[in-house]
Amino acid sequence: MTNLEKFQALEHKLQAYQYVLNVVSWDSATEAPKGAFERRADMQSLISQEAFELWTSDEYRDVLDALRNDDSLSELDQKNVEKAHKALSKVSHIPSDEYAAYEKLLALAQRTWEDAKANDDYDSFKDTLGKIIETQRKLIAYRGESKAPYDVLLDDYEEGMNMEKYDAFFDAIRQDLVPFVQKVLASGVQKPAFIDRHFPKAAQKAFVEYLNDVFAYDLDKGLLKESVHPFTWNTHPSDVRYTVRYLEDFVFSSIFAGIHELGHATYEMGVDESLTPTRLKGGTSMGIHESQSRFYENVIGRSKAFWEVHYPKLKSLFPEALKDVDLDTFYLGINWVEQSFIRVEADELTYPLHILIRYECERAIFNDGIALDDLPDLWNQKVKDYLNLTVEKDTDGLLQDVHWSGGAFGYFPTYALGSAYAAQIYYAMQKDLDLDAVILANDIPKINAWLKENIHQYGKTKSPEEIIRDVTGEDFDVQYYIRYLKEKYTPLYLG
Numbered sequence: 001m002t003n004l005e006k007f008q009a010l011e012h013k014l015q016a017y018q019y020v021l022n023v024v025s026w027d028s029a030t031e032a033p034k035g036a037f038e039r040r041a042d043m044q045s046l047i048s049q050e051a052f053e054l055w056t057s058d059e060y061r062d063v064l065d066a067l068r069n070d071d072s073l074s075e076l077d078q079k080n081v082e083k084a085h086k087a088l089s090k091v092s093h094i095p096s097d098e099y100a101a102y103e104k105l106l107a108l109a110q111r112t113w114e115d116a117k118a119n120d121d122y123d124s125f126k127d128t129l130g131k132i133i134e135t136q137r138k139l140i141a142y143r144g145e146s147k148a149p150y151d152v153l154l155d156d157y158e159e160g161m162n163m164e165k166y167d168a169f170f171d172a173i174r175q176d177l178v179p180f181v182q183k184v185l186a187s188g189v190q191k192p193a194f195i196d197r198h199f200p201k202a203a204q205k206a207f208v209e210y211l212n213d214v215f216a217y218d219l220d221k222g223l224l225k226e227s228v229h230p231f232t233w234n235t236h237p238s239d240v241r242y243t244v245r246y247l248e249d250f251v252f253s254s255i256f257a258g259i260h261e262l263g264h265a266t267y268e269m270g271v272d273e274s275l276t277p278t279r280l281k282g283g284t285s286m287g288i289h290e291s292q293s294r295f296y297e298n299v300i301g302r303s304k305a306f307w308e309v310h311y312p313k314l315k316s317l318f319p320e321a322l323k324d325v326d327l328d329t330f331y332l333g334i335n336w337v338e339q340s341f342i343r344v345e346a347d348e349l350t351y352p353l354h355i356l357i358r359y360e361c362e363r364a365i366f367n368d369g370i371a372l373d374d375l376p377d378l379w380n381q382k383v384k385d386y387l388n389l390t391v392e393k394d395t396d397g398l399l400q401d402v403h404w405s406g407g408a409f410g411y412f413p414t415y416a417l418g419s420a421y422a423a424q425i426y427y428a429m430q431k432d433l434d435l436d437a438v439i440l441a442n443d444i445p446k447i448n449a450w451l452k453e454n455i456h457q458y459g460k461t462k463s464p465e466e467i468i469r470d471v472t473g474e475d476f477d478v479q480y481y482i483r484y485l486k487e488k489y490t491p492l493y494l495g
């Protein structure tokens with residue numbers, strides 16, 4: 001066997017372990033009974049351990065090292081080997097007992113955070129948070145990179161990104177978007193009353209199934225289920241599933257989280273099948289992934305054109321709740337902007353401000369070494385500055401998100417970046433397609449084909465930067481995002 005064949009065989013085996021773990025986690029998030037928990041955790045941990053040992057074995061490392069010095073590899077194989085090397089180097093320098101201790105810390109932190117959030121008690125979480133941050137710094141140091149710790153984390157979640165680039169991005173948000181949002185919030189436009197009405201679950205379900213058809217989601221390769229938190233799951237382009245939840249007093253959850261997840265799913269289904277055996281399979285980055293889901297959800301799903309076509313169907317499913325609601329009122333309702341404490345409930349326009357708050361706090365933690373005692377004040381001041389709200393409870397403030405308790409620092413910025421990528425992609429797409437006309441013709445497959453051709457098919461063979469440059473002919477530019485938001489929200493609130 002050549003080194004390449006050996007490597008491929010090892011990767012195949014690792015993928016098999018991962019496949020099994022993925023299917024188990026899908027089952028556990030959707031339909032497994034509560035009582036299955038303990039046995040499942042036991043089986044999962046055994047399989048994960050086996051996979052981890054194989055991945056960090058001398059056999060795997062030796063073959064990888066040999067291939068890194070092999071000039072005869074194709075460009076694709078080289079990229080695959082580099083991806084594998086990068087992934088391994090994130091853990092290979094870490095002593096295994098420290099890695100295990102960190103995993104344990106995170107498992108406990110989850111519980112501690114849940115309790116702290118439930119009891120509005122930041123102090124009971126502070127020490128755990130401190131330990132996570134301290135361990136993160138240590139683990140980063142083992143990797144021996146010459147970058148600042150927060151830059152390492154930012155690059156982990158979005159290859160090519162760092163504080164310098166994000167500073168420029170968030171400076172523009174702070175300077176150009178914050179004043180605009182404040183004008184919108186002060187516009188005095190009345191909130192449409194229908195938003196809080198009762199929308200029966202059975203009809204919501206029927207509408208989500210209708211959306212599957214509209215977006216041409218292929219049910220021979222997909223599956224729709226319910227879960228507490230909507231998500232997309234995939235193992236390869238022929239098995240891409242997603243979930244929604246049905247809230248009878250908030251119909252937008254199933255509609256827009258559903259369209260959002262369909263955006264993620266369509267991306268995964270569009271990746272070239274030939275990449276499946278490699279590490280180049282799947283979407284290229286968190287940010288580009290989020291650009292696809294936000295494009296679906298906001299650019300298509302919250303457009304007037306979309307509802308000109310599909311509002312009659314929705315109205316027929318909810319004759320009671322929507323009986324006195326005309327299209328313009330509905331369009332305002334789905335684009336309703338208001339100050340809120342909670343990120344996951346935020347609208348498209350205020351959403352990036354929630355991310356701005358998190359970025360500045362994470363930067364203060366990792367780069368400026370802020371004391372954890374001062375963190376709530378810093379957070380609350382930023383909420384005051386950007387959203388003009390006074391945080392009364394840390395539960396509504398810095399305790400609201402799960403990410404930090406899972407050690408996921410540097411993750412949040414990709415959410416805002418994804419929306420910004422989506423806007424830049426939108427203006428590029430307009431040069432090829434009249435998007436409104438395509439949506440009015442109910443021809444979403446045409447949009448899917450464009451996205452597949454320009455983005456999806458490439459998987460990880462292109463970096464996020466390459467995707468944006470090749471699709472738009474330019475480097476990433478935050479001004480498209482600000483322009484898009486102003487063009488959309490000015491007529492709704494300030495026109």
Ligand SMILES: [Zn+2]
Pocket residue numbers: 260264290293
């Ligand atoms: Zn998403």
